[in-house]
Amino acid sequence: MRVAVVEDDLSIVNLLKRVLIKEGFSVREFSTAERFLSAVFDYGEEFDAVILDVMLPGINGVEACRFLRERGYDVPVLMLTALSEEDDKVKGLDSGADDYLTKPFGIRELLARLRALLRRRGKVLLAPEPSGIVITDVGALVDGKEVKLTGRERELLRVLLENRGKVVSKEELLQKVWKGEAVSKRVVDVHVKHLRDKIGDRIETVWGVGYRLVEGAPE
Amino acid sequence: MRVAVVEDDLSIVNLLKRVLIKEGFSVREFSTAERFLSAVFDYGEEFDAVILDVMLPGINGVEACRFLRERGYDVPVLMLTALSEEDDKVKGLDSGADDYLTKPFGIRELLARLRALLRRRGKVLLAPEPSGIVITDVGALVDGKEVKLTGRERELLRVLLENRGKVVSKEELLQKVWKGEAVSKRVVDVHVKHLRDKIGDRIETVWGVGYRLVEGAPE
DNA sequence: AAAAACCTTAAGGAACTGTTAAGATGTTAT
DNA sequence: ATAACATCTTAACAGTTCCTTAAGGTTTTT
Numbered sequence: 001m002r003v004a005v006v007e008d009d010l011s012i013v014n015l016l017k018r019v020l021i022k023e024g025f026s027v028r029e030f031s032t033a034e035r036f037l038s039a040v041f042d043y044g045e046e047f048d049a050v051i052l053d054v055m056l057p058g059i060n061g062v063e064a065c066r067f068l069r070e071r072g073y074d075v076p077v078l079m080l081t082a083l084s085e086e087d088d089k090v091k092g093l094d095s096g097a098d099d100y101l102t103k104p105f106g107i108r109e110l111l112a113r114l115r116a117l118l119r120r121r122g123k124v125l126l127a128p129e130p131s132g133i134v135i136t137d138v139g140a141l142v143d144g145k146e147v148k149l150t151g152r153e154r155e156l157l158r159v160l161l162e163n164r165g166k167v168v169s170k171e172e173l174l175q176k177v178w179k180g181e182a183v184s185k186r187v188v189d190v191h192v193k194h195l196r197d198k199i200g201d202r203i204e205t206v207w208g209v210g211y212r213l214v215e216g217a218p219e
Numbered sequence: 220m221r222v223a224v225v226e227d228d229l230s231i232v233n234l235l236k237r238v239l240i241k242e243g244f245s246v247r248e249f250s251t252a253e254r255f256l257s258a259v260f261d262y263g264e265e266f267d268a269v270i271l272d273v274m275l276p277g278i279n280g281v282e283a284c285r286f287l288r289e290r291g292y293d294v295p296v297l298m299l300t301a302l303s304e305e306d307d308k309v310k311g312l313d314s315g316a317d318d319y320l321t322k323p324f325g326i327r328e329l330l331a332r333l334r335a336l337l338r339r340r341g342k343v344l345l346a347p348e349p350s351g352i353v354i355t356d357v358g359a360l361v362d363g364k365e366v367k368l369t370g371r372e373r374e375l376l377r378v379l380l381e382n383r384g385k386v387v388s389k390e391e392l393l394q395k396v397w398k399g400e401a402v403s404k405r406v407v408d409v410h411v412k413h414l415r416d417k418i419g420d421r422i423e424t425v426w427g428v429g430y431r432l433v434e435g436a437p438e
Numbered sequence: 439a440a441a442a443a444c445c446t447t448a449a450g451g452a453a454c455t456g457t458t459a460a461g462a463t464g465t466t467a468t
Numbered sequence: 469a470t471a472a473c474a475t476c477t478t479a480a481c482a483g484t485t486c487c488t489t490a491a492g493g494t495t496t497t498t
Contacts, residue, residue: 063363
């Protein structure tokens with residue numbers, strides 16, 4: 001189990017590190033939200049849970065959490081802060097946090113809450129289901145409605161779905177869907193168009209790079 | 220960057236803490252060498268630098284430093300003391316300290332020496348610390364908000380970000396972003412302008428030289 | 439004041455994507 | 469076997485986005 005600790009207070013980081021490691025977690029620490037987000041988005045690191053401080057220099061915990069959620073990263077987030085005002089709790093939880101703990105906190109309580117979060121999630125973390133799309137053997141279930149897809153369309157959607165929220169380059173799509181067959185790059189565009197016609201505008205174009213499946217309903 | 224401050228004089232501890240934190244360091248304080256050494260060897264805490272007072276109750280700074288070095292702990296040590304006798308300096312430096320500063324010391328000098336030590340060790344002090352910016356695959360996260368960037372803009376921002384706080388010359392930008400393509404120098408200006416429009420006035424012009432990404436939010 | 443460096447804006451073209459349709463190929467029903 | 473159908477690919481044209489250059493204005497230096 002990999003846990004990211006995003007916290008700038010060294011004494012807390014060290015405490016958490018010691019305790020979490022003792023409990024059998026792998027701990028990756030980040031002193032700023034930027035670094036953490038960069039690890040996730042630039043380097044594709046994955047975590048089973050995130051312990052996220054609110055008061056951070058630069059991007060704060062609430063903003064970071066909101067960003068994660070907007071991009072479809074469904075990892076359990078335990079928010080940590082010195083603020084105990086009801087309003088702050090609301091803000092934190094509204095941003096997508098799963099739990100909220102105020103400093104000073106009991107380390108045993110934190111562990112208990114963390115275990116609870118992981119249990120609740122069943123343990124599958126970064127980048128799982130909730131996109132409103134499920135691939136079936138005849139096509140896809142989109143917002144509860146069944147849509148028929150052709151083979152290529154289904155494969156294309158599958159790859160995009162596996163990388164939900166992340167940009168997939170045309171080269172990668174050609175490689176994964178067309179397995180290196182000698183076809184023009186433009187076939188991707190055409191199939192994206194067909195997919196869009198069928199499942200709505202959930203596929204975003206990233207100019208000069210490729211495509212990205214985004215969350216939520218189209219338009 | 221984490222700095223351990225090992226010092227029993229509270230007024231000095233507080234001064235250092237305030238200043239160092241302001242400079243973007245994480246500070247961990249210890250009132251005795253025993254506690255510091257215990258943190259290092261018993262708990263495996265790691266530091267990028269140590270500011271170590273010589274006159275400490277129990278194990279003194281020189282002994283502590285020697286102990287560190289004997290165990291192969293190669294962290295930069297800046298020794299701090301009221302003793303200005305040459306002999307003491309020699310003892311301190313011989314014990315493995317990297318630099319030596321006598322009280323009363325100027326805080327700016329201390330910072331400069333600390334930076335120098337870190338630089339010498341190859342620690343990247345280019346402050347990967349808070350800038351409020353994270354580059355993503357579609358653009359950048361600026362103060363928690365996603366901003367879409369074009370390819371050139373993103374590359375330009377990436378180079379500036381890698382050198383944040385430092386001036387990057389136009390030649391270097393042309394070389395790193397435009398890879399030696401034969402383009403006019405003016406393209407840099409234009410793209411800087413576009414970047415400024417999108418991420419705010421975080422890019423400072425250094426007349427006759429180039430550009431620099433500055434910390435914090437614009438105005 | 440002149441010169442140099444920078445800012446700002448806009449236009450043209452290059453590169454990329456959207457869209458449509460036709461032909462090729464393969465599949466199913468008759 | 470043949471017709472009807474479905475799918476895939478390519479090609480062509482239209483539309484969009486992006487990059488660079490150019491030109492005139494502003495600021496800074498000499």
